[in-house]
Amino acid sequence: MSVKERIEKLRNELNKHNHAYYVENSPTVSDYDYDMMMKELEKLEQEYPEYDDELSPSHRVGSDITKGFSQVAHVHPMLSLGNTYSIGEVDEWVKKCNDLLENPVGMNSIPIVGEMKFDGTSISLIYENGRLIRAVTRGDGEKGDDVTDNIKTIRSIPLTLHGKGYPERFEIRGEIVLPWKAFDKLNQERAFNEEPLFANPRNAAAGTLKLQASSEVSRRGLDAYFYYLISENLPCDNHYDNMLKAREWGFKVSDAMTLLHSIDEIDSFINHWDEQRKHLPVATDGLVFKVNNLRQQLNLGYTSKSPRWAIAYKFAAERALTRLNFVSFEVGRMGIITPVANLEPVLLSGTIVKRASLHNEDIVKSLDIHEHDMLYVEKGGEIIPKITGVDKNAREKNATPIKFVTHCPDCGTPLIRIPGEASWQCPNKYGCRPQIIGRIEHFVSRHMMDIEGVGEENSALLFEAGLVKNSADLYDLKTSDLIPLDRVGPRTAQRIVDGVEASKNVPFDRVVYALSIPFVGETVARKLVKAVRDIDTLMNMSRDELVRIEDIGPRIADAIIEYFALPTNRELIERLRKAGVQMSLPEEDTTYSDILAGKTIVISGVFAKHSREEYKEMIEKNGGKNSGSISKKTTFVLAGENMGPAKLEKANSLGVPIIDETEFLRMIEK
Numbered sequence: 001m002s003v004k005e006r007i008e009k010l011r012n013e014l015n016k017h018n019h020a021y022y023v024e025n026s027p028t029v030s031d032y033d034y035d036m037m038m039k040e041l042e043k044l045e046q047e048y049p050e051y052d053d054e055l056s057p058s059h060r061v062g063s064d065i066t067k068g069f070s071q072v073a074h075v076h077p078m079l080s081l082g083n084t085y086s087i088g089e090v091d092e093w094v095k096k097c098n099d100l101l102e103n104p105v106g107m108n109s110i111p112i113v114g115e116m117k118f119d120g121t122s123i124s125l126i127y128e129n130g131r132l133i134r135a136v137t138r139g140d141g142e143k144g145d146d147v148t149d150n151i152k153t154i155r156s157i158p159l160t161l162h163g164k165g166y167p168e169r170f171e172i173r174g175e176i177v178l179p180w181k182a183f184d185k186l187n188q189e190r191a192f193n194e195e196p197l198f199a200n201p202r203n204a205a206a207g208t209l210k211l212q213a214s215s216e217v218s219r220r221g222l223d224a225y226f227y228y229l230i231s232e233n234l235p236c237d238n239h240y241d242n243m244l245k246a247r248e249w250g251f252k253v254s255d256a257m258t259l260l261h262s263i264d265e266i267d268s269f270i271n272h273w274d275e276q277r278k279h280l281p282v283a284t285d286g287l288v289f290k291v292n293n294l295r296q297q298l299n300l301g302y303t304s305k306s307p308r309w310a311i312a313y314k315f316a317a318e319r320a321l322t323r324l325n326f327v328s329f330e331v332g333r334m335g336i337i338t339p340v341a342n343l344e345p346v347l348l349s350g351t352i353v354k355r356a357s358l359h360n361e362d363i364v365k366s367l368d369i370h371e372h373d374m375l376y377v378e379k380g381g382e383i384i385p386k387i388t389g390v391d392k393n394a395r396e397k398n399a400t401p402i403k404f405v406t407h408c409p410d411c412g413t414p415l416i417r418i419p420g421e422a423s424w425q426c427p428n429k430y431g432c433r434p435q436i437i438g439r440i441e442h443f444v445s446r447h448m449m450d451i452e453g454v455g456e457e458n459s460a461l462l463f464e465a466g467l468v469k470n471s472a473d474l475y476d477l478k479t480s481d482l483i484p485l486d487r488v489g490p491r492t493a494q495r496i497v498d499g500v501e502a503s504k505n506v507p508f509d510r511v512v513y514a515l516s517i518p519f520v521g522e523t524v525a526r527k528l529v530k531a532v533r534d535i536d537t538l539m540n541m542s543r544d545e546l547v548r549i550e551d552i553g554p555r556i557a558d559a560i561i562e563y564f565a566l567p568t569n570r571e572l573i574e575r576l577r578k579a580g581v582q583m584s585l586p587e588e589d590t591t592y593s594d595i596l597a598g599k600t601i602v603i604s605g606v607f608a609k610h611s612r613e614e615y616k617e618m619i620e621k622n623g624g625k626n627s628g629s630i631s632k633k634t635t636f637v638l639a640g641e642n643m644g645p646a647k648l649e650k651a652n653s654l655g656v657p658i659i660d661e662t663e664f665l666r667m668i669e670k
C-alpha cells in the first residue's frame with residue numbers, strides 16, 4: 001500500500017469511528033486503538049505534507065490563532081418560523097395547509113413531519129463534492145458570520161461525507177447545541193472561578209460558537225442536530241426521506257423525527273414530547289411541524305418572514321408569581337457582590353423556589369424591581385430559576401426601587417465597580433470575612449488540596465475560632481487545638497490533621513489553582529505550571545513574559561502580577577513552602593517503571609485527582625496497555641465515579657477487579 005493510500009485508509013477509518021462515537025453513541029473501537037490510528041495519521045501527515053488535507057480528522061482539535069469573523073451572504077435567506085403555544089392553532093394550521101392544497105379535511109391529513117425544536121443557535125453548512133466548505137451563523141438572516149474553524153471542532157459534524165448519493169453542492173441547516181451535561185459542567189467551572197454564568201444552553205452555545213480560540217470551543221463539547229436540506233438536486237421528493245439520506249451521509253438527525261398522518265397523531269406527538277423532552281440530553285423549546293412533500297411545500301410558499309409550510313409549537317416555560325421579601329447582597333470568594341431575590345416560597349416545576357440570583361446591578365435596574373414587588377419567576381428547561389419580570393399593577397404605593405449597596409454588606413468597605421463589567425466588588429480582600437472563608441473553602445476543596453474533614457462549615461468554624469485566617473494556618477493545626485471546638489470530636493480532629501498532612505503531596509498545579517488568584521482556574525493553572533515549573537519563576541515573571549505563555553492573556557497576567565506584588569501573599573507562599581506544600585514540579589520524569597508491564601487496563605468514569613488523559617499516560621509510562629473495552633484479557637478496571645453500569649456488569653461477570661484512583665496511585669508509587 002502506498003503512503004497516500006495508507007493515509008486515506010486511516011482517515012476513512014477514523015471518520016467512521018468518529019461517526020459511531022459522536023453520532024450513533026456506540027463506539028466501534030477502543031480509545032487506545034483510536035489514539036494509535038490518530039498518532040500514525042498525524043505522523044504520516046507530518047512526514048508527507050504534500051498529502052495534508054485541512055479536512056483530515058487530525059485537524060479537529062482547533063487552533064488558537066485569534067481571528068475575527070468575516071461576514072458571508074446566505075445563498076438562501078435564513079427565515080424564522082411562525083410560532084404558537086396552542087395545540088388548537090397547530091390543528092388550525094394543518095387544516096389550512098390541507099385546504100390550500102385542496103386536500104379534503106377528513107380523518108387524514110397530507111403527510112406532516114414532526115420534529116424537536118432544538119434550543120441552540122442555527123447554522124448553515126455548505127458542502128461541495130462531499131466536503132465541508134463553509135459554516136455560517138444565521139446573523140441577520142441575509143448574512144452571517146463565517147465560523148467554519150469553530151464548527152470543524154464539533155465532532156458530530158462530518159467534515160467529509162459518508163456513503164454516496166449526495167448532491168454535488170448542497171446546504172444543510174441545523175442547530176448547534178450545548179448538551180445539558182456540558183452546560184452544567186461549564187457553568188460549574190464558571191461559578192467556581194466567579195465568572196458570570198450562562199443563563200441557558202442556548203446562550204452558552206451561541207457564545208461558544210463566537211469564541212476566538214477554537215481549542216476552547218473544542219473543549220466545551222458542542223453538538224449539532226440537522227433539520228433542513230437545500231439543493232437543486234435533492235435525492236428525494238420529500239423532507240423526511242431527504243433527512244434520512246442526510247443521516248446516512250453522517251449528519252446527526254434526531255430520532256424524534258416522525259411522519260404524521262392526521263390531526264390526532266399530531267396532537268399525541270405534542271402530548272408525548274411535552275413530557276418526554278425533559279429526558280433528552282439537549283434543551284428543546286418546542287416542536288416543529290413541516291409539510292413533508294416538497295412539491296406541496298412549493299405550492300404553499302412563503303410569507304415575507306417565514307414558510308407557510310412549517311410552524312413551531314413552543315412549550316410554555318413554567319412561570320409563577322410571588323412576593324419579593326427582600327434583596328440580600330452576598331459576597332463571594334473574589335469579593336464580587338451578587339444581589340439575590342429572597343422570595344415568598346413558591347412551587348415551580350416540582351420544586352420550591354425561595355431564592356433567585358439577580359446576577360448584577362444592571363439586571364436589577366433593567367427589571368426595575370421595587371421593594372415587595374410581585375415577581376415573575378420562570379423555570380424553563382433550566383434548573384436555575386430566573387426572575388423575568390415584575391407585576392407593576394401589584395406594586396405597593398410609595399414603594400422605592402431596590403438600591404444596590406454602596407458598601408460591603410459584611411465589612412462595610414466602599415465597593416468598587418470592576419471596569420468593563422457589571423459587577424461591584426469589595427476590595428478588602430484580606431479583611432473581609434466571607435472572602436477569607438471563601439478562600440479557605442476553596443483551598444481545602446476536593447479539586448484543590450482535597451483536605452478531608454474541612455468542608456464549607458468547618459472552614460467557617462476554624463475561622464471564627466481564630467485558628468485559621470489563611471490557608472497556611474491549616475498547616476499549624478494540632479488535634480489539641482481542634483478537639484475543644486463545637487462539633488469536632490477527636491476523630492474529626494485527627495481526620496483534619498491527617499488531611500492537611502496528605503495535602504503536602506498534592507501536585508504543584510493544583511496548589512497554584514488553590515491559591516485563589518483571580519482568573520486562574522484549573523486549566524490556566526496547569527498551563528502556567530507547565531511553563532514555569534516552580535513558584536519562584538512564577539512569582540518573578542514580568543507581564544511580557546507571562547503573556548508569552550500559551551493561553552495567558554493580559555488580564556490573567558495582570559492578576560498574577562498583582563497577586564504576587566502583595567507582601568501578604570508572598571508570606572503565605574513562604575509559609576506553605578516551609579510546611580512542605582509542593583512548590584515545583586518534580587524533575588522531568590524520565591525513569592519509566594515497568595510496574596504495569598503485561599497488564600491491560602480499562603479506564604472508566606470520572607476522576608477527582610487526575611484527568612483521564614493523565615491516567616492513560618501514567619499507565620503507558622509504567623509499561624501498561626490502555627484498552628477501551630473490558631474482556632477476559634483485562635487485568636483490572638481503573639474506575640472513577642459514575643462508571644457505566646454496562647461496564648460494571650461486564651467486569652463483575654468476568655471477574656475483572658475494579659480499583660479506584662487512590663489504590664491505583666498507591667500501586668504505581670511503589
Ligand code: IVH
Pocket residue numbers: 079080081115116117118119121122123174175227228288307310312
Ligand atoms: S426549520 C425555513 N426545524 O428555530 C425553515 N428550525 O424559530 C427553517 N430550529 O431559525 C427552520 N429546531 O434555528 C427548523 N427542527 C427544526 C428546528 C428549527 C430548531 C430553530 C432554527 C430556526 C428557528 C426558527
